Amino acid sequence: MPDTRPDDDRSVLSRTMRILQSFRAEDRGVGLSELTRRTGLPKATVHRIAQDLVAARMLAATERGYRLGRGLFELGMLAAPERSLIEVAIPFMQDLFLRTHETVHLGILEGTEVVYISKIGGHRQAPTPTRLGGRMPLYCTAIGKALLAHAPQQIVDEVLSGPLDRRTPRTVVAPGLLRGQLEQVVELGVAYEYEESMPGIACIAAAVLDAxxxxxxxxxxxxxxxxxxxxxxxxxxxxxxAGTASILARRRLTALPDEN
Amino acid sequence: MPDTRPDDDRSVLSRTMRILQSFRAEDRGVGLSELTRRTGLPKATVHRIAQDLVAARMLAATERGYRLGRGLFELGMLAAPERSLIEVAIPFMQDLFLRTHETVHLGILEGTEVVYISKIGGHRQAPTPTRLGGRMPLYCTAIGKALLAHAPQQIVDEVLSGPLDRRTPRTVVAPGLLRGQLEQVVELGVAYEYEESMPGIACIAAAVLDAxxxxxxxxxxxxxxxxxxxxxxxxxxxxxxAGTASILARRRLTALPDEN
DNA sequence: GCGTTCCGGTCCACTCAGTGGACCACAGCC
DNA sequence: GGCTGTGGTCCACTGAGTGGACCGGAACGC
Incomplete structure (x- = not known):
């Protein structure tokens, strides 16, 4: 559904955001022309804004082109609730790693996707398709199902009515089946995934709930x-x-009302 | 020393940056008036830009005021070299944690400071003054000295000639003594800190070098x-x-020329 | 050699997005 | 009541931002 206001294409800020968000995880350096193509903005405009962003350390200029800068990284790390969440969760993730020696993830709900905000693992990690700061759908990952099972009804409906891509032969694409799984997640306190997002990967997750x-x-x-x-x-x-949740609760950190 | 160009106060982008950078690690929600005070910008301007930033998910509006948004966090995580650095380093940091059960840090050189980009630890962590995304001086931390010992001469000179704050009774504030320590760091391959940045904390660090x-x-x-x-x-x-360095080298990731 | 097509980067006259002082409504407080 | 703080809005003015046109160079094909 389109925004009521068409997002004010003409403001400097929205153009800036368009440039920043045109960067993808995989690219090491994006040239001026490529940025121009991705954003659809005039070349001179992209160039000028990019220069300003470089000065602000939000972009870095390399021989290969531009890439996201360290200033952005530092600012991002200051985003408060995520940071304390990570700091509290890390020791518990450690415990899990010690017991399993497998890859441990921490993810948050963002729209109808998971955003992975922490990941620890040993040398022989399973080749998970996840990246720090990366996104995955809710319906085909253990973390996603754990989050979705405790999410507001509105989000559940949105996900179940939306397209459920068959990412692997085992992806659950039947809304009814999925809804049943979610009920089980609430009952059991854990969510499972067997090769539903990527062949060869199995996963178990539990939600960190607030009061x-x-x-x-x-x-x-x-x-x-x-x-x-x-x-x-x-x-x-x-x-x-549960351990993470109880420490967060002790710190009186309740979920802030959804931004946006 | 003042910048040659007075940083173009009048551009939307620099004002935006001023607003974003006025956020500190400790604050949970900053009101409009407080932002106005911190930035020195007119209230109407701050308000308008803040609204735009909220729309762009770079800020979130709460009852308590504004705080940095998740969009910023996600963008920051996409900052490329840091991310692969973290991903490669984590398993080795795990190893260290298993052996020591103490807090393990990963930091990078940024100007004349360290920026901490990863931190793992157990439940009974020493109360280190470090935060993810936070900064510390080079001269009084183990990570700092490890970085400084391998840094370009120009940075070494800058740090040694700059003010060396006596943060604790044990902080090394004599430039000559510090230079000697740096030589030893290169020789030994590790840097030490004994209560030089914070009383009660001891630390040992080694640098990850490129080719x-x-x-x-x-x-x-x-x-x-x-x-x-x-x-x-x-x-x-x-x-x-060394392990981290060798894997990075295999991936042909060389240090990119210093941004700015 | 020459033409073509890409690139990153610059120029500068036009104009509309951004500005910010003035203003409003409200909540505490004395 | 008056005072002082807050978050938020209004709107006429203007200069910051715009972007089409333009470099100079590199890499191709012929």
Missing amino acids: NDRPLAAISVAGPSTRFRPDKHSTSVRAAA | NDRPLAAISVAGPSTRFRPDKHSTSVRAAA
């Missing part, structure tokens, strides 16, 4: 489906999520 | 000076740094 049972985040353990038995770790994962 | 011996980052282990013996872990810390 009002709203999901602040979710913690998961993922491993190769060949050797990793998710159900063996339900107690540990639940404990990690 | 040209430029410091990409440094890894440290910090613990309470009562029980933690930094010198017991020099081999492990060196190994973690």
